[in-house]
Amino acid sequence: MENVQIKIFEREYIKVTPYETMYGRISDKRIENRQEYQERVNRFLMDHTIYSITPMIDGDFDEGSGGFSSKILVCYKAPGSKA
16 A cells, blocks of 8 residues: 655745845845746656645635735645555
């Protein structure tokens, strides 16, 4: 039987040279942009055998009061498992 693993992708913070934020604070990290996120996900998808990809969306869509977050749930073949 194959060994299946699950990975959840979402945008991550990455280290950068220190900069001043719009709030006047100094920060040494920032959230990855869309292109960096897509490249990271694509590298993972090309390197693994994928069984399924499921979008996960959470948040408040009505009343215009809040944002939402999106993640990607990926089921893939565990390294070293037999086919």
